[in-house]
Amino acid sequence: MAEKIATRVAYGNALAEFGEDKNIVVLDADLSKSTKTDTFKKKYPERHFNMGIAEGNMMAVAAGMASCGKTVFASTFAMFAAGRAFEQIRNSICYPNLNVKIGATHAGITVGEDGASHQPIEDIALMRSIPNMVVISPSDAVSAFEAVKAAISHSGPVYIRLGRLDVPVIYNKESLDFKLGKGIQLTDGRDVTIIANGLMLPEAIKAQEILKEQGIEARLIDIHTIKPIDKDIIIKAAKETGAIVTAEEHNILGGLGSAVAEVVVQNSPVPIKMVGIEDKFGKSGKPAELMVRYGLTPENIVEKVMAVLAMKK
Amino acid sequence: MNNEKIRNLKTHAANIRKGIIEGTYAAGSGHPGGSLSCADIMAYLYFEAMNVDVANPKMLERDRFVMSKGHCAPALYAALAEKGFFPMEDLKTLRHIDSYLQGHPNMDTVPGCDMSTGSLGQGISAAVGMAMAGKLDNMQYRVYAVLGDGELEEGQVWEAAMSAAHYKLDNLLTFVDYNGLQIDGNITEVMNPEPIADKFKAFGWNVLAVNAHNFEEIDNAVTQAKQTNNKPTVIIAHSIKGKDVSFMENEASWHGSAPNKEQKEKAIAELDALLKELGV
Ligand SMILES: Cc1ncc(C[n+]2csc(CCOP(=O)(O)OP(=O)(O)O)c2C)c(N)n1
Ligand SMILES: [Mg+2]
Numbered sequence: 259m260a261e262k263i264a265t266r267v268a269y270g271n272a273l274a275e276f277g278e279d280k281n282i283v284v285l286d287a288d289l290s291k292s293t294k295t296d297t298f299k300k301k302y303p304e305r306h307f308n309m310g311i312a313e314g315n316m317m318a319v320a321a322g323m324a325s326c327g328k329t330v331f332a333s334t335f336a337m338f339a340a341g342r343a344f345e346q347i348r349n350s351i352c353y354p355n356l357n358v359k360i361g362a363t364h365a366g367i368t369v370g371e372d373g374a375s376h377q378p379i380e381d382i383a384l385m386r387s388i389p390n391m392v393v394i395s396p397s398d399a400v401s402a403f404e405a406v407k408a409a410i411s412h413s414g415p416v417y418i419r420l421g422r423l424d425v426p427v428i429y430n431k432e433s434l435d436f437k438l439g440k441g442i443q444l445t446d447g448r449d450v451t452i453i454a455n456g457l458m459l460p461e462a463i464k465a466q467e468i469l470k471e472q473g474i475e476a477r478l479i480d481i482h483t484i485k486p487i488d489k490d491i492i493i494k495a496a497k498e499t500g501a502i503v504t505a506e507e508h509n510i511l512g513g514l515g516s517a518v519a520e521v522v523v524q525n526s527p528v529p530i531k532m533v534g535i536e537d538k539f540g541k542s543g544k545p546a547e548l549m550v551r552y553g554l555t556p557e558n559i560v561e562k563v564m565a566v567l568a569m570k571k
Numbered sequence: 572m573n574n575e576k577i578r579n580l581k582t583h584a585a586n587i588r589k590g591i592i593e594g595t596y597a598a599g600s601g602h603p604g605g606s607l608s609c610a611d612i613m614a615y616l617y618f619e620a621m622n623v624d625v626a627n628p629k630m631l632e633r634d635r636f637v638m639s640k641g642h643c644a645p646a647l648y649a650a651l652a653e654k655g656f657f658p659m660e661d662l663k664t665l666r667h668i669d670s671y672l673q674g675h676p677n678m679d680t681v682p683g684c685d686m687s688t689g690s691l692g693q694g695i696s697a698a699v700g701m702a703m704a705g706k707l708d709n710m711q712y713r714v715y716a717v718l719g720d721g722e723l724e725e726g727q728v729w730e731a732a733m734s735a736a737h738y739k740l741d742n743l744l745t746f747v748d749y750n751g752l753q754i755d756g757n758i759t760e761v762m763n764p765e766p767i768a769d770k771f772k773a774f775g776w777n778v779l780a781v782n783a784h785n786f787e788e789i790d791n792a793v794t795q796a797k798q799t800n801n802k803p804t805v806i807i808a809h810s811i812k813g814k815d816v817s818f819m820e821n822e823a824s825w826h827g828s829a830p831n832k833e834q835k836e837k838a839i840a841e842l843d844a845l846l847k848e849l850g851v
Contacts (some may be wrong), residue, residue: 288721288755289764308755310724311691342690347699367772371600373674375641375689543668551668 259379262424266363268399269420270294272406273331273361277302282410285332287313292422293363294335305476313338317346317358324356329410335369336362336419344564347567352390357437359409363420365395366458366507367540370422377540383512385417386485392438395419395506395514397459400429401482406421406438410436419456421507422558423545426460441488447475450563450570451495455481458533458554465559476563484514484559489521498528499571503531503562507554508532530571531562572790576619578849580786583653584614585845588815590649590662592842594837598666604825608750608767608810609717613650616715617790625655634712635701636849637686639694641675642717642827647684648672656683674708692725694718695745696721699735702743702803713797716745721753721766734839735803736775743803744796748783752798752823757806766809777802778826816841 273284274297286425288311290296309316313334320332332339333459339362340347351358367377386393392412396402402420409416426443436486441453446467454462459480466476479491496502504515504524515532522530535552549555582761587610595601621634638647645665652659664670671680675689685701688694698716705712722728735743747767755761764770771778777799781788789808796804812826813819816838830838 277611286755288724288753290755292754308761310764311721312724312726312762315726338690371598373666373673373677373689375673375675375687388844459700541668542666542670542672 260426263399265402266532267421268402270297273298318350321350333361337378337483370545371398374539374541380568392416398428404420415545417501429535442480444478451477458505501566531566591645594662594665595829597663602642635696637716641688651683685758692727695731702740732774738802777804783808
């Protein structure tokens with residue numbers, strides 16, 4: 259069994275690691291133990307600011323600090339970052355193109371027992387529709403760490419989607435070549451392409467293995483950066499495999515599947531099927547139970563692959 | 572209030588606390604600390620103040636309640652169960668898949684629940700809306716709400732406060748569960764919302780203060796609120812987070828973690844001892 263680490267833990271570690279840059283400041287909204295910004299706080303307490311339970315204010319404060327030259331990380335649950343503070347992010351951060359990085363944790367339905375009010379399934383749709391915003395949904399702790407590094411190097415707003423759950427480590431720190439806006443091909447294949455990110459990547463890996471046993475060679479791609487999206491790798495996959503299945507822990511309206519479809523239909527149309535939450539609110543339950551209930555398993559991916567293969571010419 | 576009444580309310584409060592412990596234990600997660608701190612307020616509201624009908628939870632002329640600090644759903648659910656809206660036994664399904672008792676209040680699934688909450692700061696606005704609708708329709712019902720003291724840091728709370736005073740909502744009464752703690756620690760250290768009373772006064776509210784665990788004080792304040800015209804009332808209820816479970820009292824760490832079996836049994840034993848003292 260692979261080691262399991264939550265992407266939010268990697269986020270906290272990365273902040274602590276890169277925090278020696280005195281220009282970096284971290285804001286939180288009464289959730290620093292959950293978002294893991296407390297890891298940074300332990301090392302650099304003078305540059306960690308608890309803004310209280312006031313997310314809208316926090317985002318615009320982040321904008322103000324960034325306008326004075328700071329690289330600002332603002333963290334809270336994804337629900338209250340992308341949701342509650344949407345318009346502050348749009349008008350105060352993205353419109354002036356300020357250097358604010360949003361570390362949004364507890365994304366998706368695997369928040370679990372807290373239920374629908376705390377399970378954002380629309381944050382990627384919201385964030386990727388704002389001009390200037392970069393959107394990253396890392397799949398494991400290694401790439402989440404690299405995502406923070408890449409976000410620091412990039413000048414401008416970045417939304418980093420992070421999870422609550424411990425998830426398998428997929429990448430090797432030494433060999434991972436993480437580039438903002440560049441997808442990662444994990445396996446080659448000519449029959450179909452599976453495009454996934456976040457905690458659906460490990461599920462997609464399992465699906466790819468099941469398919470292989472059945473003689474179906476699937477190409478597997480991690481699109482960790484949903485915006486700007488890696489058009490080249492997607493178009494190439496469409497042309498070479500002729501069918502695509504996407505898998506994401508998000509509403510199928512507006513997320514990774516939609517972003518991939520936008521590229522494919524405009525460049526090299528092939529059939530696409532989407533695995534994701536089918537426009538329903540989440541509910542309380544254990545994360546693993548919810549994954550099954552909402553159709554986010556390797557079996558669901560395999561099923562969609564069969565359906566898309568049937569449509570393939 | 573006579574002694575018999577107080578004894579009854581204390582009994583209901585202890586039962587509500589037991590429900591909070593049973594529920595969060597069975598869920599393996601949830602928020603016992605802030606639920607325990609408002610348990611007496613919940614007992615007072617559902618067994619003394621509010622006009623509700625368990626046989627007709629959607630009765631038009633009922634008083635409304637909004638748990639603005641929605642993470643304290645265990646206190647709301649336990650109060651509703653103690654009142655008879657659904658069986659106490661169901662509290663053990665809290666947060667389980669397919670249970671109607673969702674992690675945060677859901678008005679579509681929970682009998683007696685008047686508003687879905689969970690995102691802090693929004694419930695009090697919904698309560699303002701209910702009070703405005705009541706005025707518009709010439710209804711006599713009252714709207715009650717419970718805010719967290721950390722929740723006061725949300726700007727929306729003050730937008731709600733401004734609108735409630737502007738529309739002279741004397742049919743609105745909110746408690747602030749003033750337990751001094753939020754997730755990251757002491758409220759005055761995380762993001763100081765003080766002076767709370769002065770702020771509400773400046774926003775045009777009738778401001779009262781009570782010990783949140785003293786039914787006579789709560790009763791006096793609510794009576795006073797009912798006699799106040801043209802202004803909403805806030806009762807700042809000085810409370811102890813984790814109240815009546817010795818090892819949870821004033822401990823920030825019990826904000827959002829559930830008791831294990833041993834801790835649950837200890838808590839239930841303490842609450843049973845309280846009930847015994849009351850002669851139950
Ligand atoms: C808008 C929003 N931001 C953050 C949270 C996460 N959260 C849940 S409870 C809590 C602390 C609440 O403290 P307080 O209002 O004092 O509640 P109590 O002490 O009564 O439990 C926070 C930050 C939330 N539920 N909603
Ligand atoms: Mg509090």
